[in-house]
Amino acid sequence: MLLYIILGLLVHFMFFASIFDIYFTSPLVHGMTPQFTPLPPPAKRLVLFVADGLRADKLYELGEDGNPRAPFIRNIIMNEGSWGISHTRVPTESRPGHVALIAGFYEDVSAVAKGWKENPVEFDSLINETKYTWSWGSADILAMFAKGASGNHVYTYSYDAKSEDFGAQDVAKLDTWVFDNMKEFFHAARNNHSLFSKLNEEKIVFFLHLLGIDTNGHAHRPSSREYMDNIKIVDEGVKEITSMLKDFYGNDGKTAFIFTSDHGMTDWGFHGAGHPSETCTPFVTWGAGIKYPQKVSAQKFDDTYLEEWKLENWKRQDVNQADIAPLMACLIGVPFPLNSVGILPVDILNSTDLFKAESMFTNAVQILEQFKVKMTQKKEATLPFLFTPFKLLSDSKQMNILRKARSYIKQKKYDEAVSLCKELINLSLKGLSYYHTYDRFFLAFNVVLGFVGWISYASLLIIKSHCNLTRSVGKEVKKPSHLLPCCFVAIGILVALFLLVQACPWTYYVYCLLPLPIWYAFLREFPVLQGFVTLLLTFPPSRFVGYLLLFILGVEVLVLSFFYRYMLTAGLIVFAGWPFITPLWTRAKSTSLGWILFCLLLAVFPLMPVVGRKPDIFLVMGAGLLVLLLSLFVLTSVIKRKDSFVNEELVLHLLQMVSMVLSMCVVYGTHKSLLKKQGLPLLNQIASWMILASSFVMPLLSPLILFDRLFSILLSSMSTYLLLSTGYEALFPLVLSCLMFVWIHMEQETLQQSGISCKQKVSSIQFAYNTDITQLRDLYLDDLRRAFFLVFFLVTAFFGTGNIASVNSFDLASVYCFLTVFSPYMMGALMMWKILIPFVLVMCAFEAVQLTTQLSSKSLFLMVIITSDIMALHFFFLVKDYGSWLDIGTSISHFVIVISMTIFLVFLNGLAQLLTTKKLRLYGRSKSHLI
Incomplete structure (x- = not known):
């Protein structure tokens, strides 16, 4: 009985684990060549504000008194920059949201086992590509990007983890701490020649992680006065930081600003799934390289937000969360994160058409590089006669699109070049998905085969224990031949060799070999099955x-x-x-x-x-x-x-x-x-x-x-x-x-x-x-x-x-x-x-x-x-x-x-x-x- 329980648990753990191998494997590949736009960038520095847990509607909508809840951000939307909604993906948690923002890809679920804190897989990020990065906020978020960065160019400043107390009197202090410490940092830099010099370099990022809104949302819910007041505090803090930086850099016009959130929050104060209140986050950008507001007479979206927010006359430009990473890289002229799957929102850029086309070309090549590496890996791990390539993006088609796009840029047909690059990006993303799920049917078939065998064998055991079928019909039914175990051993050897040749992970051996002993045990009880069928007829x-x-x-x-x-x-x-x-x-x-x-x-x-x-x-x-x-x-x-x-x-x-x-x-x-x-x-x-x-x-x-x-x-x-x-x-x-x-x-x-x-x-x-x-x-x-x-x-x-x-x-x-x-x-x-x-x-x-x-x-x-x-x-x-x-x-x-x-x-x-x-x-x- 103990052996049976162990076998049963093994089957169920295999069935449970299979979903992660089939649907939740890491999409990351390594070995790509970094790609960057070969033209001077519009900005020297970038400031990223991430208001953790901020819903788009709570920021954009007017208050009960008819006044803006965030007057400074509202002024940016109407007079200085571009705005829209950043659409996130599940799970709507802090770590995957920040990874999508800063690294440009949607993290796999393996990060859950690490509590969204450690890096379950190594990945490249915008912060890794910068000359210097200074960040303030929660240690959980800042540390994972500092840990993954090469060299010694990332500096983090964090408060005590105990500060995140849902029962505290004032959790907005988590945000005021960030603003105050950044202001003190710049004040000290005026008297520190080494630091002053670093701050005046190009390709630098300031990252402000603002956790107060998320904490207030959990503690009091997003409709609470505390949540709304925290938005006002953040809005005022962003205004002060913007003013301070303009003063520090002499209003040189080389600073780009992005204000967004990692995820939203439900009305009951939680997040993690795919409700629109969790996946719709604000996206506001202004400064160097960003278009000024565009007035429009009408615009269509699948939602009614524009009318509710009274912003129907200002062009709304939605992005996917991963699109923000290539945008930031493009603005300060660093290589696009190697694993980014974001598509550069060129319509937001305030630059020459040549710069837009070159940046889009860089984006296309960067994603195509991932496709090539993924295809090569899968091809090397598959027997030649079994390998089926992604037909929509053959080697010749890749070369034709790249050659044609480069030709359009030389001929100054920039819109055609941008359009062609977007086509290549979409084909590359489809190809990445194709090779990422290449083994899905094979794995699913073996898992189902094993699980059906288990259900059949367990049912037979119950029948055998209580119906006494073997005694009544056992003399009439021949026992299975001795060839049965030999056949199963031979099949097992062939399957193992097949997996060995393809250098499959060890989990594949479990999925493919476990059904064999289960079905062997089932067929050994063939007399019971025959007896049960005979009994059913009566x-x-x-x-x-x-x-x-x-x-x-x-x-x-x-x-x-x-x-x-x-x-x-x-x-x-x-x-x-x-x-x-x-x-x-x-x-x-x-x-x-x-x-x-x-x-x-x-x-x-x-x-x-x-x-x-x-x-x-x-x-x-x-x-x-x-x-x-x-x-x-x-x-x-x-x-x-x-x-x-x-x-x-x-x-x-x-x-x-x-x-x-x-x-x-x-x-x-x-x-x-x-x-x-x-x-x-x-x-x-x-x-x-x-x-x-x-x-x-x-x-x-x-x-x-x-x-x-x-x-x-x-x-x-x-x-x-x-x-x-x-x-x-x-x-x-x-x-x-x-x-x-x-x-x-x-x-x-x-x-x-x-x-x-x-x-x-x-x-x-x-x-x-x-x-x-x-x-x-x-x-x-x-x-x-x-x-x-x-x-x-x-x-x-x-x-x-x-x-x-x-x-x-x-x-x-x-x-x-x-x-x-x-x-x-x-x-x-x-x-x-x-x-x-x-x-x-x-x-x-x-x-x-x-x-x-x-x-x-x-x-x-x-x-x-x-x-x-x-x-x-x-x-x-x-x-x-x-x-x-x-x-x-x-x-x-x-x-x-x-x-x-x-x-x-x-x-x-x-x-x-x-x-x-x-x-x-x-x-x-x-x-x-x-x-």
């Missing part, structure tokens, strides 16, 4: 087909629920009607009423807002009060009992109720303190961590009687969940647990109807460690329904409150009872535990269902895994790399969520067994006395 076809169609329909509903959460509501309403189509309604009417009530109550949650909900401290308090009332009811029933450990259970129960009251006080006190901008009180922080730690221990002290242990787990979980709640979601685990309690009763009633005697009542059943009930009974079709119920409840736990609907639906306010200083790993761990708590409650209830229905936990758990795997296979085929970035990100995240859930089930199953079967000593009494 089975009443209508009932089997009906169950099969219901199962397929159920799986499709679960798949659709990832796109439309109301499908969970529909499923729960159907579940509510279950007692009416069985004898349950007449046999156990009170239990059936409870089932109907809690199914309908739980069905309300998927209809609530997925994200964007406002904090409601009173709903959190109400959830705590309901749990306390339920605890009092249970407490009275405990007092009435005369068991040997009633006193100990009373003490534990009272302690958990005190913990619940303490949680409510901490939540309320923290909420009030943060509203007053007094930060997180230390006592509240200590109490929160103590409650979290005790929640893992308290259930293990409770009796092993089924409902006593489950209720203890609920109380401990709710104490922690309240601390991590901000609104209606605090009620979710309570309603879910009530439904789980009723489910346990319903399943035992269903089992009794099937003619299987239950030796104990549910109220007297005890959890026992290592209970072996493998052979108590065979499987029934009802067990397939039980497995489906579990998967459905797990998906409901996943999406019930919208906490995991997408990356951007996390609310950092959930962890403010524990910490307010930004710590991505700690905050991520706390939010992950909040997500897992409903999972744990469902899995513990499932342990009880397995115990009360006298079924092997291994077999029922395998059925659950198979159901989840079928869903994962659905989403594997739904993954796409075309369309909007929101569609791409959503399709990939759905697959990752489902396959992660399948892997987590193994962990959650072990955790549920620990919580339900383990008993710790209390008051020094022996373990045996308590059980």
Whole structure:
């Protein structure tokens, strides 16, 4: 069995990892020749302002009083420069946003594992190409470009990481610190001849990373007064820096300015996905080499922003975020970043037509260089007869376009040259994508082959364990020939040689070779498969087909629920009607009423807002009060009992109720303190961590009687969940647990109807460690329904409150009872535990269902895994790399969520067994006395 679990985990980890090899590999290549425009640049220096987390609409729109929120930037748009929207890509996080801005490419997801801090791959950037760069801001952002820069020409100035405190009274100081330190730096430079000399060099960059707006958005949301006031502070700071630089350089007209943002932010104060509020960021540029504002009578865009912002008469020039890197390189005359895929927005440049054409030609050659290197690498790693080149951009076509573009420039046909260079860039980008995804079909085929084999083999194992098919038909069926293993070994050797010749990565060997032992194991059980087919022929076809169609329909509903959460509501309403189509309604009417009530109550949650909900401290308090009332009811029933450990259970129960009251006080006190901008009180922080730690221990002290242990787990979980709640979601685990309690009763009633005697009542059943009930009974079709119920409840736990609907639906306010200083790993761990708590409650209830229905936990758990795997296979085929970035990100995240859930089930199953079967000593009494 251990070998089987290891094989299963290996298959699922392979399936999980495959998505990163297929869709998330690094696009970077190395070995290109640097390219730069061979003409004098318009600017000597460039100033890059990046207002972290600033939404385009919040900057451009007028305030409630009808005045500009950022008057200086508004004046630049109308009188001095060019403006538009910079469209970002997912994930809308700080690191990938800055990489796109400064390096010109869209970073692969491997950076997630490094927390967006370290360089997972080496890349070239604008900063690396400059003569000198001075930067001020957050150490996390500045360090990654300083680390990747060659030589000793990048200077960074950062504040303490603890300054990023979401509960602080004034987080705008993160921005004023940057402005003040830059002003002090230039003031000191007047008396420092060496520094003064460096500052007067050409090809220099000043980078100001402004984190205050992002921090205020997380803490107070983008519609808050704090967020709006921070925009005004940044606007004033940009005005002062611009004035200071003009004064320092004697207004020489050689300074270019760019003001933009790395990403936006949702209304609920988060980012990471592809909502327009996250992907639409401001882009304003002025100074040397930049066109002055262009008045227009009309302009068309797919949005209505222009009318809302009252800027319809000023020409809007949108760019992709990666386009800003070549623009900056062009302005100061440095080589374009080697890995940049940005297209130079020539319409923004205020320069000669010759300079525009030469710059566009440089941009085309720079991207074409990447295409050539990528093609060469793929050609060398592929057998000649299998290599299929990108036909739209052959060697001859490359040369023809370059020759023709150069000819146009000589003939002063600059517009034609620019147009031809754009065509070459688009073909090169398509070719880069072609070679980047060259092995995609080959990998996907092998991964699917292995996963289908796993699902088939796991299904066969369940059949073999419970149907005794081999004994009934084994004498009639011949065993597989000894040639079978030899064939598989030969195939394995051929596959390994094929991969070796092509110098494939080691992961390719896993994807291609793992299906072989799985399918070999499946074919070895061929007699079982034949026996099962024979058995099906004798089975009443209508009932089997009906169950099969219901199962397929159920799986499709679960798949659709990832796109439309109301499908969970529909499923729960159907579940509510279950007692009416069985004898349950007449046999156990009170239990059936409870089932109907809690199914309908739980069905309300998927209809609530997925994200964007406002904090409601009173709903959190109400959830705590309901749990306390339920605890009092249970407490009275405990007092009435005369068991040997009633006193100990009373003490534990009272302690958990005190913990619940303490949680409510901490939540309320923290909420009030943060509203007053007094930060997180230390006592509240200590109490929160103590409650979290005790929640893992308290259930293990409770009796092993089924409902006593489950209720203890609920109380401990709710104490922690309240601390991590901000609104209606605090009620979710309570309603879910009530439904789980009723489910346990319903399943035992269903089992009794099937003619299987239950030796104990549910109220007297005890959890026992290592209970072996493998052979108590065979499987029934009802067990397939039980497995489906579990998967459905797990998906409901996943999406019930919208906490995991997408990356951007996390609310950092959930962890403010524990910490307010930004710590991505700690905050991520706390939010992950909040997500897992409903999972744990469902899995513990499932342990009880397995115990009360006298079924092997291994077999029922395998059925659950198979159901989840079928869903994962659905989403594997739904993954796409075309369309909007929101569609791409959503399709990939759905697959990752489902396959992660399948892997987590193994962990959650072990955790549920620990919580339900383990008993710790209390008051020094022996373990045996308590059980």
